[in-house]
Amino acid sequence: MSDPTRDAAFSLLQAVLTRHSLLDAALDALPAIEPRDRAAAHRLAACVLRHAGTLDAVLEPFLRREPPPAVRNILRLGAAAFLFLETPPHAAVGTAVDLARSKKLEPFAGLINAVLRKVVAHGAAELEELDMPRLDTPAWAWSAWGKDARAIAEAHAHEAPLDVSAMPGFTPEGGEPLPTGSFRFPAGTPVAELPGFAEGKVWVQDAAAALPAKLLAPKPGERVLDLCAAPGGKTAQLAALGARVTAVERDKSRMATLTGNLKRLNLAAETIVADARKWRPAEPFPAILLDAPCSATGTARRHPELLHLRKPMDFASVTALQDKLLDAAAEMLAPGGRLIYAVCSLQPEEGAARIDAACTRLGLKREPLSLPALPEAVTPQGDVRTHPGMGMDGFFIARLVKPSAHKAEEEVECASPPCLARELDPAYRDA
């Protein structure tokens, strides 16, 4: 009989690595098991996903030929339990062998036993020699992250803490106040037990995810359009700051989650289920937050499967959608209005490159952001780029302004290229 934790962890790995499922979806699809076993299985599977490259490098010298994928996953589970999760050697090996038998992989039980015994004997020493951050990061991601790649990859080795945003004036007891205004609790803190959660005073939101709404800085009573709004962390921030928020979200069930979240927090917003590329308001908005759908590589600390599931060629379709959403946002922005564009991605093509293209295509002007609480996150172009090496999720945030009607007319006069005004303006030079 295999133990329920190993069994569930194996199902999670098979779902992610062979059927390309997201880990949360795979967790939802697990048969009913004790919550404690489910949490342990999640932790074990996430550990394998964080360290798959390192685990494979440790196993490599002990394998004479490539084992079937299911057998490799059992070997990874056994090695991860021993090397990273302090499982005693006999339990790490024995549960892996039992698991193989229960999955009709009896012919591989001897191999699994022999390989894992070698891992137990030599694996820890081998680990010392390996460049784990490099091995656990796909080559496409490492090269895209440039000089920050090592710091990001080192942070990916650890579980993320639990950050929360709080209603203005409320301080959740026991939370570490962060310079950017969020509060931090240790990884694994049960959300429902957070101080102020039951009273609707706090909501879960990574410290980086809390920055875009702060940088939009709505005034009390100001009309704000929140595009791509669900599950509503940023809608809640904007409403809590006193803005009159219109939240647009394409997915009906995600919008239901947003509505439920606002209700729990006793906040209000106008909610519209629609495709932001097509929906148009009666009046343009002076302030828009576009939290665009993205590859979400900035959240890989919490979702370690993403680096296994994403492929470089996936980015073309998501950047095309980001451009269309920027086009729509520019149309809905009042002259003189401001637009905050945000993505929880570490990929430059979803960040600065989208803003460069939007400035050229739409005549918007990039306005440099200032973030005194986190100056290292401000790029030379004036955008904000956080990453896990800074202790928070990876986010890209930029502010764009639409020239006022008066200015726009001036630009029309000199619109035939090349436009001298654009050539002289450093913001356009960057574009």
Ligand SMILES: C[S@@+](CC[C@H](N)C(=O)[O-])C[C@H]1O[C@@H](n2cnc3c(N)ncnc32)[C@H](O)[C@@H]1O
């Ligand atoms: C990054 S999430 C937004 C997170 C949210 N702003 C928050 O703070 O909780 C992106 C959202 O965009 C929605 N979305 C994707 N394409 C859309 C479109 N064309 N129009 C409106 N919403 C869209 C997705 O369903 C998803 O809920």
